[in-house]
Amino acid sequence: MATLPAFSRKAEVPAEAEPARRLATVRPERDPFLLRALPHDEVFFYSKKIDNSRLVREPDPRARGACWSAIGAACVALGLLTSVLAPSVAGTLAGYKLESLRAEERRLLNERRVLQLQEAELLSPERLERLAKGQNLVTPAGGQVVHLDGKADGAVAMVK
Numbered sequence: 001m002a003t004l005p006a007f008s009r010k011a012e013v014p015a016e017a018e019p020a021r022r023l024a025t026v027r028p029e030r031d032p033f034l035l036r037a038l039p040h041d042e043v044f045f046y047s048k049k050i051d052n053s054r055l056v057r058e059p060d061p062r063a064r065g066a067c068w069s070a071i072g073a074a075c076v077a078l079g080l081l082t083s084v085l086a087p088s089v090a091g092t093l094a095g096y097k098l099e100s101l102r103a104e105e106r107r108l109l110n111e112r113r114v115l116q117l118q119e120a121e122l123l124s125p126e127r128l129e130r131l132a133k134g135q136n137l138v139t140p141a142g143g144q145v146v147h148l149d150g151k152a153d154g155a156v157a158m159v160k
Helices: 003-010 018-024 059-124 125-132
Strands: none
Touching: none
């Protein structure tokens, strides 16, 4: 019962001595801009300069072979990865191309419909009659029209 003696000492202290003790401990005003100390601020590390300029690395013949074998393994892995992914990438690109061709086909069909409609409007008999009246054209009389029938005798004109 470790708390029992502390409890009994508190009861023995006179009540009027406690406020006097509180007044006696006046804390100085704290600086609001003062930072607290960093942990392990008292530890000082010394860094010694080491000169390795005279140190020469010894060549390792096995390291060169290991490096080339690692490069070869990476190339083989890259080739396998490329051969595995190439068909799916080609299929995706072909799908994009197919969709763009379908969109172009739809655009061309719409353009064809518009052109056929314009052609039908331009060749309509009503429009042609309006143009003929605007240029003072009349229907020819029966004797004004001459039909040329080509003779099929095989004679062809030659230019020399």
